Amino acid sequence: MDKKFDFTAISDACIKCGKCIPGCTIHLVNPDEVTSPRGFIDLLGAYKRGELELDKEAKDIFESCFLCTHCTDVCPNSLPTDMVIEEVRADIAQKFGIAWFKRVFFTLLRHRWLMDLMMKLGWVFKTCGFKEEPSKGGMRARFNLPLIKADRLLPSLSKTSFLNKYPQEIKSGGKKRVAIFIGCLANYNYTSIGDSLVEVLKALDIDIFIPKKQKCCAAPAYFTGDFYTVETLAKQNIEYFESFIDEVDAILIPEATCSAMIKHDWEVFFTNRKMFDWAKRAKKLNEKIFMVTQWLYSETNLKEVLEKKGVKFDEIVTYHDACHAKKVQGIEKEPRELLKSVFTIKEMSDPNRCCGFGGVTMQTEKFELAKAAGAPKAAMIQESGARIVSAECSACRMQISNALYQNNVDVEFKNPIELIAKALREKQ
Ligand code: SF4
Numbered sequence: 424m425d426k427k428f429d430f431t432a433i434s435d436a437c438i439k440c441g442k443c444i445p446g447c448t449i450h451l452v453n454p455d456e457v458t459s460p461r462g463f464i465d466l467l468g469a470y471k472r473g474e475l476e477l478d479k480e481a482k483d484i485f486e487s488c489f490l491c492t493h494c495t496d497v498c499p500n501s502l503p504t505d506m507v508i509e510e511v512r513a514d515i516a517q518k519f520g521i522a523w524f525k526r527v528f529f530t531l532l533r534h535r536w537l538m539d540l541m542m543k544l545g546w547v548f549k550t551c552g553f554k555e556e557p558s559k560g561g562m563r564a565r566f567n568l569p570l571i572k573a574d575r576l577l578p579s580l581s582k583t584s585f586l587n588k589y590p591q592e593i594k595s596g597g598k599k600r601v602a603i604f605i606g607c608l609a610n611y612n613y614t615s616i617g618d619s620l621v622e623v624l625k626a627l628d629i630d631i632f633i634p635k636k637q638k639c640c641a642a643p644a645y646f647t648g649d650f651y652t653v654e655t656l657a658k659q660n661i662e663y664f665e666s667f668i669d670e671v672d673a674i675l676i677p678e679a680t681c682s683a684m685i686k687h688d689w690e691v692f693f694t695n696r697k698m699f700d701w702a703k704r705a706k707k708l709n710e711k712i713f714m715v716t717q718w719l720y721s722e723t724n725l726k727e728v729l730e731k732k733g734v735k736f737d738e739i740v741t742y743h744d745a746c747h748a749k750k751v752q753g754i755e756k757e758p759r760e761l762l763k764s765v766f767t768i769k770e771m772s773d774p775n776r777c778c779g780f781g782g783v784t785m786q787t788e789k790f791e792l793a794k795a796a797g798a799p800k801a802a803m804i805q806e807s808g809a810r811i812v813s814a815e816c817s818a819c820r821m822q823i824s825n826a827l828y829q830n831n832v833d834v835e836f837k838n839p840i841e842l843i844a845k846a847l848r849e850k851q
């Protein structure tokens with residue numbers, strides 16, 4: 424068996440049936456056998472047998488996977504293509520290094536106080552009237568800056584982060600007590616998600632604990648192959664969660680990617696490095712970690728509360744299944760059931776199709792691929808006739824909001840918890 428992962432056995436187990444190919448996100452935008460799950464598996468097998476050099480071309484190919492997990496979801500042999508690509512990206516990072524702007528970003532993720540400061544400065548610059556200018560190429564090429572053009576919609580920064588806005592304890596009737604793991608995008612950018620969650624929990628008489636020392640779940644680093652950052656953040660979070668897990672009924676996460684990382688990838692990461700004690704500790708925590716709509720639907724009377732309120736909005740909502748919610752965690756019914764109480768849901772033609780976010784590398788150096796993958800999602804949202812698109816994932820929010828903007832589709836994106844809070848706020 425390979426020291427970390429048996430790539431050869433995985434490669435041998437691929438029966439070449441091709442079931443993974445039609446819905447593969449990269450194959451849809453670049454229809455080539457090389458950029459397909461079957462192709463990736465073949466190349467990875469050759470690399471591990473020493474028949475393929477990990478050169479720039481191979482790097483480029485392995486970095487073009489969106490890690491959407493469609494292949495693993497449909498493969499009759501459940502081959503973990505996404506996981507072996509994540510593993511080979513660590514080899515790529517070791518061989519080629521990690522671009523300086525990503526290293527800066529991951530350093531900020533490891534040091535919350537520094538991230539808070541940078542975000543604060545970012546907000547001050549923004550309010551001073553600094554505007555993003557279109558990239559001129561020269562500077563970008565000289566300093567290897569990521570491709571972020573002014574015609575692209577980026578999430579705005581909030582003046583105060585979610586974690587700095589609220590006290591650690593919010594008493595509210597004491598029916599239950601839950602902790603909130605907020606995720607970086609909802610902490611700094613889409614802060615109305617956390618505001619809405621606090622509002623909904625208060626309405627249900629549930630006490631709230633906001634763990635102030637929580638760190639990033641490490642998903643951005645995991646998808647980029649920075650395993651030092653993954654190990655550091657996962658261990659710090661595990662130790663911290665263990666210090667309060669017995670005093671809460673649940674840890675709620677309003678983000679599919681963070682939730683999948685914590686509930687699934689931490690254990691896989693430690694198992695692959697033979698750190699079995701840490702894998703066991705990560706797995707034990709999972710019993711109490713939930714995505715927000717999953718827990719609210721199964722453990723509270725929220726649906727009944729919403730139905731009793733009798734509010735019905737005219738706006739039609741279409742629901743996008745974030746890959747890390749449906750494919751990784753099997754969550755699709757819960758948010759729809761809650762939303763159906765107050766909105767009319769109209770399904771888009773393929774809610775399960777990946778939006779094309781793809782991670783830090785895809786959103787910077789390979790943004791043209793993300794843009795191509797986002798356009799069909801924007802088109803199907805438009806065709807649904809909905810006024811609002813919802814998904815429990817801020818990475819999808821960033822990608823879909825930009826795709827809608829670039830394709831002139833006038834539809835608003837909301838996390839389901841924001842829509843539920845709006846319904847509870849409504850006067851009859
Ligand atoms: S994870 Fe997604 S993009 Fe990558 S190979 Fe699998 S289906 Fe294709």
Ligand code: SF4
Nearest residue numbers: 437438440441443498
């Ligand atoms: S679905 Fe699985 S077995 Fe079939 S070609 Fe794809 S990776 Fe191979």
